[in-house]
Amino acid sequence: MSDGGTTSDDGPGTGGARSRNSGRDSGVPQRSISRAAKLASLPIGFAGRTTLGMGRRLVGAPANAVLTEVQIRTAEQIFAVLGELKGGAMKFGQAMSVYEAAMPPELVEPYRHAFTRLQDDAPPMPTSTVHRIFAGELGPKWREQLIELDESPAAAASIGQVHRGRWYDGREVAVKVQYPGAAGAMRSDLRQIGRLSRMFAVAFPSIDVKPLADELAERVREELDYGLEAQAQREFSAAFADDPQIIVPEVVTHTETILITTWMESKGSLAQVITDGLPSERDHYGELFARFLFAGPSRAGMLHADPHPGNYRIIGDGRLGVVDFGAVARVPGGLPPVIGRLLRAAVDDDYATVVDGLRSEGFLKPGVRIDEEIIRSYLEPFVEPARHDLFTFDRDWMREQAQRVSRPAREGLGTAMKINLPPSYLLIHRVWSGGLAILSQLGATAPFRGILEESLPGFAD
Template sequence: MSDAGAKKPDDRDSAVPQRAFSRAAKLASLPIGFAGRTTLGMGRRLVGAPANAVLTEVQLRTAEQIFSVLGELKGGAMKFGQAMSVYEAAMPPELVEPYRNAFVRLQDDAPPMPTSTVHRIFAGELGPKWREQLVELDDKPAAAASIGQVHRGRWFDGREVAVKVQYPGAAAAMRSDLRQIGRLSRMFAVAFPSIDVKPLAEELAERVREELDYALEAQAQRAFAEAFAGDEQIVVPEVVTHTETILITTWMESKGSLSQIISDGTPSERDHYGELFARFLFAGPNRVEMIHADPHPGNYRVLEDGRLGVVDYGAVARVPGGLPPVIGRLLRAAVDDDYATVVEGLREEGFLKPGVRIDEELIRAYLEPFVEPARHEVFTFDRAWMREQAQRISRPAKEGLGTAMKINLPPSYLLIHRVWSGGLAILSQLGATSPFRGILEENLPGFAD
């Protein structure tokens, strides 16, 4: 029987099991390597090596392997790496230096899809005559990230556009990766003792569905674009059209991202774009009743005219009415050193469960990373300050983890806390000097009252 007329299997489909196996094998290699390093560390301790030196070596080797593996993957592993990369400023220099370049790579890049795969997606989503709509297309991606890549093109009406295409199988890969990463939280805790990894992975898993839904992303981006239309400092590209796995927006020419400013920016550039970054984060809730909830530097583009462009609205926190005024009131009370009011307010908002008692001095110490920048008219963020705050909070003493274990983070505040923490980390990476208090007075309800 001849098979000459039989349909040949799609090489893309036949490669899916192989890629899935490869992804699983790479992630599975992490705990195996971790076990070996831990055993080696115990052996060195037995022969007299100092405990701190052994821990640093284990941390370094673990972190190197983590980012070597994450840097090769898309899906949830890439998304997780991007989320963690904003905390680079909180880590000791001797631990960060060997893989700082890997952080930047995670923030801005990922291996591209084959051109043939991209064209198949366009035909499936826009129809066989998709080139009548997308009349020009650069097959080489202009950017690539965790769940999709971006191509430059021209729409039939003459507008230059950015075409974001979701990776085939992104949903399944993302969910699988995040489940696996959640199980590896103990290993991540060794390399990153200041970051509670398991809740971060769980939160990212909850957001996967929204980020994969380009209809939701288009809706959010339209709202931001409308709210910031004509803004002298912030640019949000307009939505042209979308399908289930394609999002087309107006093209925004940029000369790089905040990642480049972090790496090579001048002091004035760091201050300027740091201020615009902070203004956007706090202005969004008032104007749009949403928070851009994916604060990593690759999403913030540096424009030739000095403005800041903002992309990627897959992860947003919806805050009807804007940020709760209680946040501003409690922050102002902390700035005024009225911690009796702070403790009472935290209890009313559910941060302190009934029956939990906590000393005002401990709350003062624990909240210092959020309060200190708001205490000064002008504040300089830097890595040393961020490391000091992160290391103090991660200590097992009362003012560190002892206090953290008594504090409950209500679900409605999860993304707000993540964005605020991530924002402080990026400002610290930038080393920006910013009129932070003035930005809060302008944009944070309750703070200036």
Template sequence: MTDVPRKAVRRTARLAALPLGYAGRSAIGLGKRIGGKPAEAVMTEIQQRTAEQLFRTLGELKGGAMKMGQMLSVLESAFPEEMAGPYREHLTRLQDAAPPMPTQTVRDILADELGPDWSERLVWLDGGPTAAASIGQVHRGRWVDGREVAVKVQYPEAADALMSDLRQLSLLARTAAPLVPGIDLKPLVAELQARAADELDYHLEAEAQRAFAEAFRDDPDIVVPDVVAVGRTVLVTEWLESPASIASVIADGTQEERDHYGELFVRFLFSGPVRTGMLHADPHPGNYRVIPDADGRPGRLGVLDFGAVARLPERGLPEAMGRLLRAGAEEDPDVLVEGLRREGFIKDRVTVDAGQVLDYLSPFVEPTRVERFRFSREWMRTQFARVNDPRDPTFTVGMKLNLPPSYLLIHRTWLAGLGVLCQLECEAPFRQILTETLPGFAQPDPED
């Protein structure tokens, strides 16, 4: 058996062991409850141990496993504090970390992708990686024209590992159930599988990044590095000088920094589709870099990693989405339900209570009802707990709603974006940003 198959077998075994580990701990917990230990204490202990195993395994693996871990990490703000506290460190660590590959392996890949004379164009390359992602790692270098560049190199066998992980990740549904109640991982895994080929294609990523770089070239607040060179598994872009990512602002930023970068984050997410016809669909904090002004005050926001984008046929987010949000903002449940039926969110012959539908969608609608909205972990947890509480009247609404395929990536991106904003605990003019950038949301002119 060669080394690569051995690694694949080990990866599969570690992922497959996760549900078994939870089952074993649950059996032990049952024994402790019979022995008199309080059920709440036993469940907390099970959650802690399961979380440690789950996120340690996801963090050490690359490919789909790490990608799922990163997806879960931006939803950390939705977890109840008694659950999030014990493993927040495991979650946030996934946003920026992965084991590096050897320097010689990197050089061999560069020779294969950019040609044997690659070092005549890439005249200097840092020996160690400066960052890592789910399917590749980044080195700093210098191009022959003097520009500092970022060199992203895809891990060997990344394609096989990614697809293998995605086939196995359905096993996580049972493991993660007690950790993230209410989140159905199966559609997320299916969506990751559908997008896997795009993310492995660096030529496609380069095309998207060039479009964003051109669209934001003269923007005073947003910076997107341009593409310098590209190969099948190598992408060279201009280096973005930045001391840290938004993750550092989440960890210990001032309120001024939180509000400033939170607003820029929202502005980029919603203005990108209008300018490029694409939605940047990987909004975890490691992809967003802070660029302070010369005096150290909050400055521009840099955006990286364009492997996951939604290409929008209407060259912008759907106008119907704006109209639905407007109906929700104006608390018109009947118009909201009618629009949801028209778009396929509510199927024919499915009966719903319009008021309960409006309540169920409040995590998306509530920030649009005021001039400035304060996002917070507490708000996110309250919303999350309410719509997933079987005793709440809105609980059954979620089982009646349907998510059309065309909205799947948009929905995931928006949900993850809300997670980042709540981690930032920022205040932003959300309503005004949507008025300026989301088709269909602006109040129609009475004379029209």
């Protein structure tokens, strides 16, 4: 399956694709009230669980047992609510689910299914709403362009759902339709989630929730602009057109809220491989996933910036399909070579060069002094995969890294507070962290060092 979009505006019966607002916000006020009420219910439940936990402490229950129970109940309620919502709540849930591998097993097991569902599914729009959007965007004779349409969505996600159809020239296509009122709903949800960061911190102590919600809110405009997504997908499709292992569907046409791409038949997504894949499948698709992430900047001048498993499709012939190009980091000329040079210096245990490089790139502010040994202790776990010809990622390793960064020791939060992340590196850092988390969920063994030597500028020099 695919959820891409397209750009050519030709086709019979329309006089070209048009952008209209017809039907776009129908019924939104009532849904917005319902969404707000569901999100608002979260802190009420959190307060009740916290009070219950304090009461149990007073009567002698062990502190760790009480905290675990509160975390589990809080997480269960969070995902029960997020799982019923689209827009920003679903988008946030999908983004956060990438970091499931960093969470303690006693917390993640009760709601791992909810994580997977957030990565790959969401409630569908009514058929009448879909038809109304088609008429508003493609014109009243839209069926002359889209001559066949499966009324049941093949996939549904945070801001749109995908239908299978046939274009007037005979091509099978994937039609992504944006939910009515998606823009307002996403911004509202993400603002409210940011305000609830204290509650999320109880359930997910290793994940800094507020910056994640803030970053997603800043990127809402780009992800809702299907013209930008069509352009990005067109460039990725061209860049990987001859790749024997990666497939990106071609763009057919687009409007403001509809993207149409060639249909890509798949057996599922990386989410299914994470759940029940064979070791050989985990290694194979984990390697392809890593190769795509690092090859994108040099080939297409962009980094696919939405690394959750539902965007990576398993093709029957062993290839990896990639969809959803609404979030990309544009890096003309590829990733900055300084990243590769500093990573290589760390691999070579040259931390004097690493510290100097971090300072010159703005990661260390003027006047901030930090010992080389502390930087080594803080960064070494993240450098470890690049030290080996083959490296096995797993959940225990990922949890160790998350705990190291979050602990209030010199090499943990004490060091993190001294490191500044320049805005130009924000998305790169998020994609790299998310990519490592997905590889750890897969439990994949991959030639990570070789991938870096092939695709990360500065690393092999």
